Every structure is written in C-alpha cells, then in structure tokens.
Amino acid sequence: MRRLNLDLAERSYPILIDGGLLSRAEEILPFLRTPRIALVSNTTVAPLYMDGLVKALEKVGVGVTPIILPDGEAYKTWESLNQIYDVLLATRCDRSTTIVALGGGVIGDLAGFAAATYQRGVPFIQIPTTLLSQVDSSVGGKTGINHPRGKNMVGAFWQPKLVLADTDTLKTLPDRELSAGMAEVIKYGLIRDLPFLDWLEANMDGLLARDGELLAHAIERSCINKAEVVAADELETAREGGRALLNLGHTFGHAIETGMGYGEWLHGEAVAAGTMMAVELSRRLGWLCVADVERVRTLLQRAGLPVKGADLGAARYLELMSHDKKVIAGSLRLVLLKSLGDAVTHADASREDIVAAIEACCRA
Amino acid sequence: MRRLNLDLAERSYPILIDGGLLSRAEEILPFLRTPRIALVSNTTVAPLYMDGLVKALEKVGVGVTPIILPDGEAYKTWESLNQIYDVLLATRCDRSTTIVALGGGVIGDLAGFAAATYQRGVPFIQIPTTLLSQVDSSVGGKTGINHPRGKNMVGAFWQPKLVLADTDTLKTLPDRELSAGMAEVIKYGLIRDLPFLDWLEANMDGLLARDGELLAHAIERSCINKAEVVAADELETAREGGRALLNLGHTFGHAIETGMGYGEWLHGEAVAAGTMMAVELSRRLGWLCVADVERVRTLLQRAGLPVKGADLGAARYLELMSHDKKVIAGSLRLVLLKSLGDAVTHADASREDIVAAIEACCRA
Numbered sequence: 001m002r003r004l005n006l007d008l009a010e011r012s013y014p015i016l017i018d019g020g021l022l023s024r025a026e027e028i029l030p031f032l033r034t035p036r037i038a039l040v041s042n043t044t045v046a047p048l049y050m051d052g053l054v055k056a057l058e059k060v061g062v063g064v065t066p067i068i069l070p071d072g073e074a075y076k077t078w079e080s081l082n083q084i085y086d087v088l089l090a091t092r093c094d095r096s097t098t099i100v101a102l103g104g105g106v107i108g109d110l111a112g113f114a115a116a117t118y119q120r121g122v123p124f125i126q127i128p129t130t131l132l133s134q135v136d137s138s139v140g141g142k143t144g145i146n147h148p149r150g151k152n153m154v155g156a157f158w159q160p161k162l163v164l165a166d167t168d169t170l171k172t173l174p175d176r177e178l179s180a181g182m183a184e185v186i187k188y189g190l191i192r193d194l195p196f197l198d199w200l201e202a203n204m205d206g207l208l209a210r211d212g213e214l215l216a217h218a219i220e221r222s223c224i225n226k227a228e229v230v231a232a233d234e235l236e237t238a239r240e241g242g243r244a245l246l247n248l249g250h251t252f253g254h255a256i257e258t259g260m261g262y263g264e265w266l267h268g269e270a271v272a273a274g275t276m277m278a279v280e281l282s283r284r285l286g287w288l289c290v291a292d293v294e295r296v297r298t299l300l301q302r303a304g305l306p307v308k309g310a311d312l313g314a315a316r317y318l319e320l321m322s323h324d325k326k327v328i329a330g331s332l333r334l335v336l337l338k339s340l341g342d343a344v345t346h347a348d349a350s351r352e353d354i355v356a357a358i359e360a361c362c363r364a
Numbered sequence: 365m366r367r368l369n370l371d372l373a374e375r376s377y378p379i380l381i382d383g384g385l386l387s388r389a390e391e392i393l394p395f396l397r398t399p400r401i402a403l404v405s406n407t408t409v410a411p412l413y414m415d416g417l418v419k420a421l422e423k424v425g426v427g428v429t430p431i432i433l434p435d436g437e438a439y440k441t442w443e444s445l446n447q448i449y450d451v452l453l454a455t456r457c458d459r460s461t462t463i464v465a466l467g468g469g470v471i472g473d474l475a476g477f478a479a480a481t482y483q484r485g486v487p488f489i490q491i492p493t494t495l496l497s498q499v500d501s502s503v504g505g506k507t508g509i510n511h512p513r514g515k516n517m518v519g520a521f522w523q524p525k526l527v528l529a530d531t532d533t534l535k536t537l538p539d540r541e542l543s544a545g546m547a548e549v550i551k552y553g554l555i556r557d558l559p560f561l562d563w564l565e566a567n568m569d570g571l572l573a574r575d576g577e578l579l580a581h582a583i584e585r586s587c588i589n590k591a592e593v594v595a596a597d598e599l600e601t602a603r604e605g606g607r608a609l610l611n612l613g614h615t616f617g618h619a620i621e622t623g624m625g626y627g628e629w630l631h632g633e634a635v636a637a638g639t640m641m642a643v644e645l646s647r648r649l650g651w652l653c654v655a656d657v658e659r660v661r662t663l664l665q666r667a668g669l670p671v672k673g674a675d676l677g678a679a680r681y682l683e684l685m686s687h688d689k690k691v692i693a694g695s696l697r698l699v700l701l702k703s704l705g706d707a708v709t710h711a712d713a714s715r716e717d718i719v720a721a722i723e724a725c726c727r728a
Binding site (some may be wrong): 092 | 453456480483484511519521686
C-alpha cells in the first residue's frame, strides 16, 4: 500500500492508495470520532461498492446511514445538498458523526460541503472512486456546489481526516471518465513535473489498459504534486502562482462547461480543450514553441481527450471567463506555461491574444 | 472609543465600540482588500442607517453593492442566502470583495455565511445594530442559516476582519429587542463574571434608559467575556466547558423557538426562559439555593424578559432538545450553574429532573 501524508498548517491527513482498500474497514476505524457515519454516494457507484463497504464497516461495529443521490454534475446543486441535510437531521446525526463520500468529484464536493456546513462542521472522509477524484478533488479540501450563474461558486475549504483511493474501483470506470481523469494527471506533468510528463508519454497505453501498478504510481505522483502545491497555499491566497497553478486549462474549461450546460462535457474533457487554449496562448506569448504545443496535443489525444474547444464564439468565452474565481479586482489571471513543466499565473495577456488562442483551438 | 482585540489562533481582529461610528468610514477603509463592498442589510435597518453609511464610504472611494433582505428570523433561510449569492454574481463581486453586514444577528449570520461560502470565502465585516448582535453574534465567528428541522443547523465558522458596534444605533431599537439583547448580557454575568452581575443589578434602569456610557460598558464587558471564551475554544471542540458555556439557557430556548415557530419568541426571550429552566435544574442538583434562583428571576424580569416557558409540554421540549448541536454521541450536554458566576457543562442530569425543571418554569 502506498501512503502519503498531506501536511497542512494545522492538521495532517493520510492518503492511502491500493487495490482492495474498500473491504479493509480497519483502515477507516481509527479515523472515526464515534462509530457512526453517514455514507454519501450516487445511483451509479452505490450498487457497485456500497454493500461491500457497509458490511465491512458494520462488522467492526460502525453504524451507517446511507444517502444515495442521483449521478452527475447536474446534481451538484443546493437541492442535493439539502437532501443530505434532511437525512442527517432526520436520523439525528450529530457533530461527532463522520460524513464519508463514496464516489467521484461531484459526490466528494457535495458531501464535503455538507460536512463543512452541517452544524458548522463535522468530520469528513473521502473514498474517491474515479481517477479524476483520486488525483484531484480528493486532495486539497475544496468543496462546494454549482450555482446557475457559475460552477463551484458556493463552497468552503474543508479538509478530510483520511482519503482512501482504491485502484480496483477504476476497473468499472467508463473509458470516457478514465480519460477525463487523465487530463488532470497530465496537468501535473505540464505545470511542475517534466519527468512525470515523460513517464506518462512512456506509459499512457498501459494506464489506459488499467494496469493497477501503473495507475497507483500515476495517482501517487499526482497526489504528491498536488499536496506540495496545496500545502504551500492552503487557502489559495497567494497573489502569484501557488494553488492557482492547479487551474491550468480550467478558466477556459469552465467556460465550456457553463456555456454548454453542466454535464454535456465532462470536467476533464473541458480541461483538456482548455489546456490546449492555455498552451496555444503560451506559444503566442513566445514561451512555448510549436513542437511543445504538438507534444501536448498528441498526449491529450492519446489519452482519449478532446483538443478542440466547444464552438461558443470567443465573445461568449470571454463573458463566461470574466465570472471566474481567479478574477481579482476585475483582472483575469490565466495559468500559462513558461515552458513544459513550469506554469505561471499571468494577468497581462491581451484580449486579442486570448481571442486568437480560443479561436485557434475551436477551429483545430 | 473603546477598542478590543479578539486574538485567535491564526488571526486577530478589532472590535470598536462607540457612538457615531457609522459615519466614520475611515475606520473601515484600512480593513478592505479592495475598495469594493457588498452591504447586506434588511428592510428595517436600511432606511435608518444605510444611506449615511453608503455616503460616508463612497466619499472615501469605496464602491457599494447594496443587498436588502426582509427582516426577521423567519428569513434566515437558504432562500435569503441565495438572494445574496445572486446579487454577488450578477454584480461580479470577486474574491477580494468584502461583505459587510449592517443589522442584527440574522443579517450577521446570513451575510457571514455568504462570506464564508461565496467562492469558498471572502472577507467579512460586521456592523451589528442591535444589542444582541453587539454582545453576542458579532463576536466569535459563528454564521449560518436555519433549517426547517432545526435552528442554525447549517453554517460555518468565519471570523470578521473588523466589528463596529455603534451604540447610537441602539437609540432606535424597540424596547422588546433591547430586553432580548439584555438576556445575553446577563448571561455573561451568570456564567463567569459575578462582579459584572452585581454591576448589572446596580445599573439595569440606566441601561434600559439607553445611557450611552452604560451601554458601551455593558457591551465591552460582554465582548471581553465572550472573546476570552472563544479564544480558548475557537471551533467549539472542547469536550467539557469551553465555548459551550455560552449556551446557558440556549438548549431549552432553542426548543421554545423551534416549537413555537421561528419569530414568535425573540431569541433573547427564549434564552431568558431557558435560563430559568437551567437555573431551576441547577437548584434541583443542589448547586444553587432558592435565593440564587430568585435573584436571577428578578434581574431577568427587571430587564423586561419572560421567565415563564412556552407551554409545549415537557415531552415536546425533550424531543426538540434531542436535536441540539450540543448532543454528542446521543447524550444531551446542558449548561448549568455550579454557583452564580460559575457555569459547567453537564451530561448526567436525569430525565426526571430535566422534566421537573421544565414544568416548574412553564407553570411559574
């Protein structure tokens, strides 16, 4: 089993990575304040993994309140959050009850925000079951819901007590979602880990064939990279660089997700197309060469990801991007690449260059 | 001007207490990250104080987005919170925008929870305009909304950058609300400050006559007491005592508020009746004598507060109290008095004694 420790200012929590973790309730037990959990999952994941987990937990004396939500980004809403609160209150969960998320990023964000806000905060454990959530949303404590006017506009920072990444759950993951997760894995290589980018190019075929050892390595490297960034900038308060660097491709990508309606594009797919826009803009600023751009395009395509943006029109992209949380005092900060493996935040790209980069990637 | 500093683990913020603070925008300006605020108020307070504050702020170059909500505890809901999010997003407030609460506890809780959760957290300033919010809800960082199944069940801890308590705003406060605030002022004397209890008995008439100097002293002593308790137990994690002691009378009081429907009883009124129940129970446990109980009853009555509980029936009280956030792993912790000026948390009161104390106070 691989074990990372995420060390933050006030607390530290372990990330366990291995096949078969879901049946090992003894890994969870020491992290519960009382033997009582609310287990939040969705209609896709629950039939696959909930029974086994509940049985393993009940065997060691843990009482489980199941909460099963509809599946999909379209349900990352106040209504779903309120369903969680309703069950927590109806079953008298108190401030010592641990909320456990079993599912992908949507379940993690929803259950995490419920944990951050139920009775002003209860303990939280993440059991991510998608590649995306194992390498991204389960590390760093971001939780939240969408608002009709923008993605993740309501939320909180709330750190889990424990993250369990069971690589066996990736065996049932649809190809399209495995690829979507790979967009974030590739991102870590692009923003700060060139050797990892090389490794991904060498091992992409084995990763897509779901080789457990390769996946565990990719998850571990991703979590280490994310943990280093998060530990240095826990609350995303750094003016330059810092945690914002994790958003390579995300400002463009969020515009695609919002513009197309939540759920049309998977998050990772939108990030892949958005990454191509960021890379193209970096080339226009003279930081990347054409060969760098093609190298990124090739890897994303090999991972089964889209490299062409949604055809919203550049004006609509700019409108949607202006709502981004990375806007500070009216100025849009984009994450760009000074070179492959070296990202920066940049607030000075001209409107013309941004428009040209968007249009190049929507035409491509 | 009286100036307190609330020192917490990671941050510290000042509480300014004086008459006329609302027109002194220069006290606010140094605490803004950018010269842009969203000013949240209600339909009662806004006509009295919003114009003057907005003019003072605009004079020093601060842009103000006003958000005016309906008045009352019945509006401390998700719907009101969503009204705040809607305006923040529609007017493109970003993560550097400061949310300012101008009003009583409901506005402070709502605006504070919006600040805690909008884009995962933005800066917050409190300008409490009721005695209750000046001595209680503006200190300590508790924010939140009500849920149909229970009061304050959804929320977060979020500390303000600054609290401005303008004693002039108490001149327009209805008598009933002044009395309700006095319930929390008296509470500080009862739980940990016997000299302050003596002072309140000596000065209650002047306080109710709204003597500015006396009110400023009462607010200052209350905030000092609360600050000391909060600093020692910021996130309410102490198993015994700690921040829970601030809830003297609140578990009983919340049952009255929920049982009667939010808004029927003012919070402070419910706390006053609930305090009598806690005091009566403390007498039954042999900790207070009859004279202590009568001393508390007399002071609450002089302050214009109810000392008789709502006639819900003891069974309904117990049902409602079992939802209280102070329930840990199924056991109800009550705040009781070992003696006047010395509160403890106590989980071992018998059901019979609790019922008897409730019934004695509903009969009285």
